[in-house]
Amino acid sequence: SVGQGPFSDPFTFETPQDIPGSHPVNISGESTSTTSIYLTWDPYIIAGGAEYIINFTVSETGEHFHLTTDDNFISITDLKPFRTHVLLIAAATESGIGPFAPATVVM
Numbered sequence: 001s002v003g004q005g006p007f008s009d010p011f012t013f014e015t016p017q018d019i020p021g022s023h024p025v026n027i028s029g030e031s032t033s034t035t036s037i038y039l040t041w042d043p044y045i046i047a048g049g050a051e052y053i054i055n056f057t058v059s060e061t062g063e064h065f066h067l068t069t070d071d072n073f074i075s076i077t078d079l080k081p082f083r084t085h086v087l088l089i090a091a092a093t094e095s096g097i098g099p100f101a102p103a104t105v106v107m
Helices: none
Strands: 028-033 036-040 051-058 064-069 073-076 085-093 104-106
Touching: 028 104, 036 085, 051 073, 064 073
Parallel strands: none
Antiparallel strands: 028 036, 036 073, 051 064, 051 085, 085 104
16 A cells, blocks of 8 residues: 655754844943943844954054953943053854944044
8 A cells, every 4th residue: 555654753953043144233332431431232133142242452552352241231341541442343143253343433
């Protein structure tokens, strides 16, 4: 007789998260002292959630720093007083880092 045979054992798999396709927007920074800044941006909405990569450089010295956060805000402390800091922010998932937002300059 012709018909449907038995099904195989179940096969379970998980598809990977997407890499963020755009950069964080509406980035805003406020100096809270001569050595600290509070940054906020709109959250990047993606299934599984995202973390944020913050890279910043002290223009006068070329020093480079890297921070991460799961929140859409961060307080950065221990900055060099009276220096120019250039910040780049990107959303990231377990699959990779999305594009960085245009540079934000904080003096």
